[in-house]
Amino acid sequence: MWLSLAASYLFYGWWDWRFLVLLTFTITLDFTLGLRLHRTHDPQWRKRYLWASIATNLAVLGFFKYFNFFIDSTAAVIRAAGFEPAIHTLHIVLPVGISFYTFQSMSYTIDIYRREIEPETNYFRYATFVSLFPQLVAGPIVRARSFLPQFRSEKRFDWNRFTEGLGWCLWGFYKKVALADSLAPFVDQCFAAPETFSSSHLLVGVLLYSFQIYGDFSGYSSIAIGLAHIMGYQFPTNFNSPYFSKSFSEFWTRWHISLSSWLRDYLYIPLGGNRKGTFKTYRNLMLTMLLGGLWHGANWTFLVWGLLHGLYLVAQRLLSSSIERVEKVLCMPRWIQRGLALVTVYALTCFAWIFFRAPDLTIAFSIIRRIATLEQFNWTSVQNKFHVMQAAVMIIILLLAELINIRRNLTILIVQRPVFRVVAMALVLWLIAFFGTFDADSFIYFQF
Amino acid sequence: MKNSYWIIGLVLLAFIGDRLGGMILQKLIERSQFRYSRIEKGATKNVDILLIGNSRGLTFYQPAIEKLTGKSTLNISYNGLPMNLARAIVQDQLQKNGTPKVALIDITLCTKSNQELISSFKAYATCSQPIADLLRQQDVKTYRASRVSHLYRYNSEVFQRALFYLNQSDEDWLLDRTITQAMVENAALLEPYQLKVKPQQLVALQKTIWELEEAGTEVHLVVGPYFPTFRLAGLEEYIQQVESACQKEVHDFSNLLSEPAHFGDYQHPNVAGSLLYMEALDQEGLFD
Numbered sequence: 001m002w003l004s005l006a007a008s009y010l011f012y013g014w015w016d017w018r019f020l021v022l023l024t025f026t027i028t029l030d031f032t033l034g035l036r037l038h039r040t041h042d043p044q045w046r047k048r049y050l051w052a053s054i055a056t057n058l059a060v061l062g063f064f065k066y067f068n069f070f071i072d073s074t075a076a077v078i079r080a081a082g083f084e085p086a087i088h089t090l091h092i093v094l095p096v097g098i099s100f101y102t103f104q105s106m107s108y109t110i111d112i113y114r115r116e117i118e119p120e121t122n123y124f125r126y127a128t129f130v131s132l133f134p135q136l137v138a139g140p141i142v143r144a145r146s147f148l149p150q151f152r153s154e155k156r157f158d159w160n161r162f163t164e165g166l167g168w169c170l171w172g173f174y175k176k177v178a179l180a181d182s183l184a185p186f187v188d189q190c191f192a193a194p195e196t197f198s199s200s201h202l203l204v205g206v207l208l209y210s211f212q213i214y215g216d217f218s219g220y221s222s223i224a225i226g227l228a229h230i231m232g233y234q235f236p237t238n239f240n241s242p243y244f245s246k247s248f249s250e251f252w253t254r255w256h257i258s259l260s261s262w263l264r265d266y267l268y269i270p271l272g273g274n275r276k277g278t279f280k281t282y283r284n285l286m287l288t289m290l291l292g293g294l295w296h297g298a299n300w301t302f303l304v305w306g307l308l309h310g311l312y313l314v315a316q317r318l319l320s321s322s323i324e325r326v327e328k329v330l331c332m333p334r335w336i337q338r339g340l341a342l343v344t345v346y347a348l349t350c351f352a353w354i355f356f357r358a359p360d361l362t363i364a365f366s367i368i369r370r371i372a373t374l375e376q377f378n379w380t381s382v383q384n385k386f387h388v389m390q391a392a393v394m395i396i397i398l399l400l401a402e403l404i405n406i407r408r409n410l411t412i413l414i415v416q417r418p419v420f421r422v423v424a425m426a427l428v429l430w431l432i433a434f435f436g437t438f439d440a441d442s443f444i445y446f447q448f
Numbered sequence: 449m450k451n452s453y454w455i456i457g458l459v460l461l462a463f464i465g466d467r468l469g470g471m472i473l474q475k476l477i478e479r480s481q482f483r484y485s486r487i488e489k490g491a492t493k494n495v496d497i498l499l500i501g502n503s504r505g506l507t508f509y510q511p512a513i514e515k516l517t518g519k520s521t522l523n524i525s526y527n528g529l530p531m532n533l534a535r536a537i538v539q540d541q542l543q544k545n546g547t548p549k550v551a552l553i554d555i556t557l558c559t560k561s562n563q564e565l566i567s568s569f570k571a572y573a574t575c576s577q578p579i580a581d582l583l584r585q586q587d588v589k590t591y592r593a594s595r596v597s598h599l600y601r602y603n604s605e606v607f608q609r610a611l612f613y614l615n616q617s618d619e620d621w622l623l624d625r626t627i628t629q630a631m632v633e634n635a636a637l638l639e640p641y642q643l644k645v646k647p648q649q650l651v652a653l654q655k656t657i658w659e660l661e662e663a664g665t666e667v668h669l670v671v672g673p674y675f676p677t678f679r680l681a682g683l684e685e686y687i688q689q690v691e692s693a694c695q696k697e698v699h700d701f702s703n704l705l706s707e708p709a710h711f712g713d714y715q716h717p718n719v720a721g722s723l724l725y726m727e728a729l730d731q732e733g734l735f736d
Contacts, residue, residue, distance in 0.1 A: 159451035163454070195628075195630045195631070195634060196628070196630075196631055196634075196713070197628075198625070198628060370630075375628060375629070375630075376625065376628060380624055380625055381625045386605045386608045386609060386612070387605065389608070390605075390608060418453075418454045418457075421454060421458075422454055422457045422458045422461055423461065425458050425462075426458055426461040426462045426465055429462045429466075430462070430465055430466065430469060430599055433466065433597045433599040433600045433603065434469075434599045434600070434602065434603050435603060436600075436603065438593075
């Protein structure tokens with residue numbers, strides 16, 4: 001534990017030692033409030049401690065992440081009313097991983113308040129729980145209930161864990177270094193100057209972005225899970241073949257699972273979930289997704305992304321019975337129904353990704369407009385075709401591996417069959433050597 | 449399997465697969481009809497006209513030149529080709545295939561150093577000493593990595609193109625799209641595109657001219673057409689610099705074309721534009 005804590009602090013301090021103070025503050029605050037919450041039986045005080053934790057965590061997060069956004073947006077509203085405000089923004093550096101560790105630490109006090117867990121009495125153990133380096137900067141967001149008990153057992157090197165962990169890491173490197181990083185230049189060009197590209201080129205750019213963000217983030221998660229596994233810890237799965245989802249509710253059980261389940265448990269359900277009537281269910285879905293969008297960053301693009309996903313979830317609830325009826329009337333075979341659902345979910349997810357990736361709403365709408373015009377909508381006008389072909393090969397490899405994993409659990413195969421393990425890992429190493437981009441692009445989710 | 453055996457097995461299998469894969473890909477690159485593969489295997493002998501440029505040099509349309517002049521051509525242009533890499537390729541051509549009668553160089557390949565592209569040419573570093581030397585000098589990490597992993601040598605777009613041209617010629621490729629209306633409208637609004645000579649590339653150009661002329665090749669320097677309303681900054685100064693350093697006249701065709709229908713984008717004529725450009729080069733006597 002001590003080694004893990006020291007390594008984690010060194011890891012975080014390497015980027016900017018000053019933010020270790022902020023991390024330590026969050027840890028100390030929630031550790032102290034957790035203990036007090038547990039010791040106090042007065043409901044009033046329990047509520048005060050809980051709100052002290054939530055308010056302080058959100059205030060810190062709000063200051064570092066949303067202060068300038070709030071000031072800019074207020075200034076824009078005042079300007080729209082015909083006044084010229086004398087408002088200045090601050091030069092605030094966003095601490096890496098603040099959204100992740102704040103949510104993780106906050107859920108700890110909420111769980112104690114709900115009497116779902118006992119507080120951790122060892123400060124350093126709690127500090128290790130919050131700061132453990134594989135997940136500190138980009139998740140997965142681990143829960144105290146499942147993760148804190150893992151620090152109580154002694155960690156010893158274990159070959160099986162090492163094998164599994166190495167497998168996770170290698171696959172993560174494939175997704176990051178080979179897939180995501182090699183798609184990045186094509187996507188960056190599209191979103192930097194969309195007016196210079198044809199509609200088909202931009203469409204390809206959006207499709208590639210859907211795999212860039214997936215490869216980048218799930219790649220990081222796989223590496224984090226693998227590293228933790230080697231160290232003797234068990235992280236929750238964060239991605240589970242999301243582009244094979246046949247509905248948006250399914251998508252959110254497969255994409256960034258640790259965040260979506262956090263939002264479900266600490267926001268959607270406390271708001272009433274689906275237990276308070278149709279209207280409130282829709283309201284709760286919209287609110288949860290909007291805040292989920294805002295969690296990613298202080299930009300209207302993230303809000304629109306969250307709004308779109310909220311609308312998708314509401315529309316799914318509204319339309320699902322009608323769609324089922326139409327499918328029955330048309331006597332559609334099951335595989336066509338599934339295929340259509342899969343393509344629809346993927347297409348609408350890609351549409352939302354345009355907002356997620358665009359630096360501002362103007363660029364996002366410009367891309368949508370240009371794609372919709374269908375100007376030069378042909379293969380000829382797609383530039384960098386070799387890049388696109390390589391991307392297609394890498395995406396097919398990824399999807400094939402996921403399909404095999406869905407049918408036959410690859411982790412089990414890797415653990416149980418040594419020959420399969422050796423061949424699979426060697427194959428991934430060859431793929432990384434052949435497709436990898438090695439000029440150290442940072443992870444997209446580090447900015448959140 | 450014992451715990452340690454599988455990791456030894458993994459290392460062995462990864463190594464053997466890497467070497468075997470590298471060998472197969474090397475054979476493929478040798479068999480390819482891609483221009484650089486043909487140079488390296490000595491299949492571009494008796495070339496009359498050697499065409500050198502970056503992506504703008506790809507508008508030297510070989511079928512049109514051959515039709516106009518009846519002479520054989522070789523275009524070694526590549527997207528973003530810097531002059532120092534062009535020089536290494538020219539050296540290979542001279543060593544392995546003999547001397548062309550005429551060489552046309554689009555001087556805009558002195559605007560950029562492109563280490564990334566030099567690294568991409570690692571696929572040819574095994575069969576070309578000049579490319580290997582340049583790679584070692586410009587990107588030693590990639591050079592070393594390509595010695596450790598042979599598969600890594602073929603991790604580049606250059607190799608993918610070699611694979612694409614495995615059984616087909618690469619000599620009739622031209623940009624076959626027309627500039628978008630939005631780009632036409634935006635052209636005058638953009639910041640001027642600054643043309644600046646990179647000293648290292650200018651030295652490479654001087655040396656290339658010297659090496660070609662030493663071998664008996666007549667060298668012509670040109671600037672190809674740009675989109676008329678695309679704002680260029682420093683073109684005149686750029687041409688003067690090249691002329692004074694190389695002691696050669698630069699034939700300026702930057703204003704040759706005026707119709708949007710002749711361009712694929714701001715810097716590249718399309719099929720229609722290229723045909724007009726080739727006719728202009730011929731009329732100027734630059735293929736003679």
